Amino acid sequence: MSEREEHQVVSQLIPAYAIGATDADETALVEQHIRHCEVCRALLADYTQLSDMFLYTVPLVAAPATLEERLLAQIAPPQPSDIKKRSRSTSPARFLFPRWQTWAAIAAVVLLFFTNAYWMARLTRVKQEAALQATAIAFLADAQRVQVTGDALAPEAGGILIFQPDTSIALLHLDHLPPLPEGKAYQVWLIRNGHRDSGAVFRVRGEKEITVLIRAPRPLGEYEAIGITVEPEGGSPRPTGPRVIKGRIIQQGGISTQEKAS
């Protein structure tokens, strides 16, 4: 295989390699090629970063409370005094208690353990709910908001953009946007120095209210304005359809809204 052919083959294999889906011979080929090909190394870095994002889809599950203790027990070297303690503590019970009392004591401990485990699980759930609320409140408390209003085509429509100026993700809550015909979608544009970046493409299926997640190439605080146009389904590289929503993010001297979301 020529160098050029190898490069073509490897560049096609890289997306699969990044998620661990290549066979042993393909893996060996990729690893050998990237040693000397800077282009493929950069491509692999991109796809590796992308494959890391799969972690975000993992639903968080609470680990058992005893796991931390077991981990510590595993890393700690055994102490001679512990061994002595253990050997001394097991035998006297047999002499002090009759057999049935020993079993009763064990049953009581087991019952206590499961009762505790149940209440611990309940407590963990309550703490998780509280953490979710705290997270939402933390975002909203630090967030700023600007109002967006409907244009001539959708005079009743409007909403609020909630964002933190130094992050590139925001929420846009909209109401009364009219449903669109098949093959059409709404597209959000963020405007900066006359340049328009796409922030999201979405459809409305008759909902009165909708919340859209905006992902911008730059922090929201760098944009001057926001707009929504009607575009072909899938979105356009630049606005081509009529504008239905508009709003200013920055006015002269800084961000337009000084209202804190609460």
Add this chain to the structure above:
Amino acid sequence: MPTRDVQTLSDQELLQRVAQGDEDALVALYDRYGRLVYSLAYKILQDHQLAEEVTQDVFTNVWRAAASFDPKKSRFTTWLTSIARNRAIDLLRRRRARGLTGGRETELNTAITRADERLSPEHHLQALAVREALEQLPPAQREVLELAYFGGLTQREIAEHLGIPLGTVKTRVRLGMLKLKELLSPHGPPGNGRSGQKETNALEEQSKVRKKGV
């Protein structure tokens, strides 16, 4: 329970302390990422007991190998989760070889992740964005990506598992990853990623020419 000053340290500082044998630092890292590691292992293995084994193994490995971590090569979380994923997938493969696992659940779990107090609001928004992007993929592409990433299957094994041609699997993996790249690129979703869209279209055309019925 680690002391307050340990809890405020960065991952890198904690790791340095772990390398010096500080148990509190290891507990602080476990408090931060134990749930993520456990959840990833559970997602792959679908078994709580095995997920516990993997989590314990991963943090024991952190304890022993903290000094070998090189922050210039990767972020701590990338290092940690790749150890977790590799261990879980090794275990899954061994069990699969012994016929101990059933058919894997292939439907993407899009349940909203419960908030973790250690994770920032931006993390949750990012998670929402990733799930949205995955939902935009055709189900067939999403399925092969999940079988590869969480099922630890190679493209050949996926083809056997699904009873479809290897070429079809390869195309689905490539197009799925390319589409995700476009959707999650810092340059924004399609609309900005014009070159990416062209790349996708070109690949789709190539695939159609090579093999019909993908």
